[in-house]
Amino acid sequence: xxxxxxxxxxxxxxxxxxxxxxxxxxxxxxxxxxxxxxxxxxxxxxxxxxxxxxxxxxxxxxxxxxxxxxxxxxxxxxxxxxxxxxxxxxxxxxxxxxxxxxxxxxxxxxxxxxxxxxxxxxxxxxxxxxxxxxxxxxxxxxxxxxxxxxxxxxxxxxxxxxxxxxxxxxx
Numbered sequence: 001x002x003x004x005x006x007x008x009x010x011x012x013x014x015x016x017x018x019x020x021x022x023x024x025x026x027x028x029x030x031x032x033x034x035x036x037x038x039x040x041x042x043x044x045x046x047x048x049x050x051x052x053x054x055x056x057x058x059x060x061x062x063x064x065x066x067x068x069x070x071x072x073x074x075x076x077x078x079x080x081x082x083x084x085x086x087x088x089x090x091x092x093x094x095x096x097x098x099x100x101x102x103x104x105x106x107x108x109x110x111x112x113x114x115x116x117x118x119x120x121x122x123x124x125x126x127x128x129x130x131x132x133x134x135x136x137x138x139x140x141x142x143x144x145x146x147x148x149x150x151x152x153x154x155x156x157x158x159x160x161x162x163x164x165x166x167x168x169x170x171x
Contacts, residue, residue: 018099026092028170033085035163039156040078046145047075060138060153061145072138074160077129081163084122088115119171126164130157 043057050056058071095108129135139157144150 015099019096022092022096022099025170026089026096028166029085029089029092032163032167032170033082033089035159036078036082036085039159040075040082042146042149042151042156043075043078057145060134060141061143070134072134073129074135074138074156077126077160080125081122081167084115084118085167088112088119091115119167123164123168123171126160126167130160130164 046057046061056071058073058075060072091108091111095105095112098104098108130139135157138153140154142152142154144152
């Protein structure tokens with residue numbers, strides 16, 4: 001009887017520990033996704049507020065000049081990271097639901113294993129777009145593009161850099 005009780009206590013402790021770990025992963029991924037969603041919403045609102053033919057968000061409000069061919073492509077980074085971390089949040093949520101039934105954990109585990117390459121792509125893509133010459137130039141532009149929320153390209157670059165570092169730290 002003592003051995004049976006000891007096994008149950010061990011199993012319960014294991015489930016509680018697994019739940020705590022998955023809750024931390026869920027919270028981290030949902031917060032990163034939410035912050036990228038905020039950056040994406042700001043960029044899209046900026047683009048909608050500009051007249052047709054005017055410089056869009058990726059041209060850094062005209063700070064890149066007319067010679068810039070592609071712009072920073074920060075909106076692409078925001079969109080990619082938002083979707084990636086939303087998918088990872090859904091995976092961690094499904095893993096949380098599967099904890100009581102250990103065999104069901106195979107699905108989220110395989111999906112997490114398959115998310116390594118897209119996550120690596122996110123790290124590289126974000127780093128290149130943030131730290132290339134156009135990204136550096138845009139990050140230096142501290143002109144407010146939204147005076148109500150006091151957001152500038154420099155503040156967006158600072159936020160993206162923080163998210164980039166945080167996402168690499170949790171992986």
